[in-house]
Amino acid sequence: MVATKxxxxxxxxxxxIAAAAEVIARGGTVAVPTETVYGLAARADSADAVAGIYRAKGRPDFNPLIVHVPDVAAAEQLATFDARARLLAEAFWPGALTMVLPRRGDAVLAAAVSAGLPTVALRCPAHGAMQALLRVTGLALAAPSANRSGGVSPTTADHVAASLGGRVDLIIDGGATEQGLESTIVGLRDDGTWAVLRPGPITADAIARVLGDAVEAMTSDARGIEAPGQLASHYAPGKPVRLGAQVAEPGEFHIGFGAVAGDISLSTSGDLAEAAARLYACLHAAADAEDARIAVAPIPEQGIGIAINDRLRRAAA
Structure with a gap:
């Protein structure tokens, strides 16, 4: 029975953190801030605990989860690292990069975290609260965003409470998250190529400067779901969303950017990093407004703007 309190x-x-660790140890769920968004964490070695994440979020079981680890040594217990993975870890961990790697046969992980795939998505987060929880529990933690599946990701504890309510056992309130956009996910292929499976704060160009390889196109429908955040409709605020809107139409709540003021702005100065940090807060505000529809100003398709537009297109799908 789903909790209602x-x-x-x-x-x-x-x-x-000690109280949260107790909840994790007994198989419960904890919403915890990271540098990107709030995650819904549970121990990744327990099928029952991982099922609690899927149940709380209403998440389809074919959508894999990101597993969070405190360091590279812990990650290497769960996945096979090649030279490319080590280079990326050295450059971007701890931080907002998730790597999809071959899952080790002896990895102590619930099968559900990989959703039937032979890979596992791993991230070493930079946020103090998540790092503390990882080290106090001594466990790898599965932690997708702490919201109902398909909805707008949470960047504050209030967002978590509004979305999940009593479906989460405990919330660690660490204030607003800094980057406000989910991690970049990169897949390392057996043939030596790599692909950005989900754009995020770390750009494809930054990854290319480390790996020196040509970027493969993002995952196509032919491959299916390889990593979290690839569903066509995702991050949805529950209202129709119109993109590239210089001016709002009647009945629209307008999210502005730069010279386009709007009812609320991602960044009045046109700063893409600020826009990324404010994206979900603005979408939450638009969802709560009386207007029946949402319009969003144009966002440049460059740098982290690529990740912002990815989320907006999925919100509008």
């Missing part, structure tokens, strides 16, 4: 909230301090 409000979730317990704790601060992101030593006592709060």
């Amino acid at each position: 409000p979730p317990v909230r704790v601060r992101a301090d030593e006592s709060g």
Whole structure:
């Protein structure tokens, strides 16, 4: 039976982390801030605990989860690292990069985290609260975004509570997240190529400067779901979304950018990093507005703007 009482909230301090670790140890779910968005964490070695994530989110079981680890040594217990993976870890970990790697046969992971795939998505986060939880529990933690599946990702504890309510056992309130956009996901292919499976704060150009390879196109429908965040319709605010809107039409809540003011702005100065950090907060505000539809100003398709537009296109799908 799904819980209906409000979730317990704790601060992101030593006592709060200890309380969260107890919930994790017994197989519960904890919403925890990362540098990207809030994640819904559970121990990745327990099928029942991982099922709790899918149940709380209403997430389809063919959509894999990202597993969070404290360092490279822990990651190498779960996946096969080649020279490219080590180079990426050295350049971007801890940080907002997730690598999809071959899952080790002896990895102590619930099968559901990989959703039937022979790979596992791994990330070493940079946020102090998530790192503390990983080290106190001594466990790898599966942690997709802490919201109902397909909805707008949470960048504050209030967003988590509004979306999941009593479906989450405990929320660590660490304030607003810094980057506000889910991690970049890169897949390393057996043939030596690599692909950005989900754009994010770390750009394809930055990855190319490390690997020195040509970028393969993002995953096509022919390959199917290889990593989280690849569903065509995702990050949806529950209202129709119109993109590239210089001016709002009647009945639209307008999200602006740069010279396009709107009812709220991703960044009045046209700063793409600020826009990424504010994207989900603006979508939450638009979802709560009385207007029946949402319009979004044009965003440049460059740098982190590629990731912002990826999320907006899926929100509009």
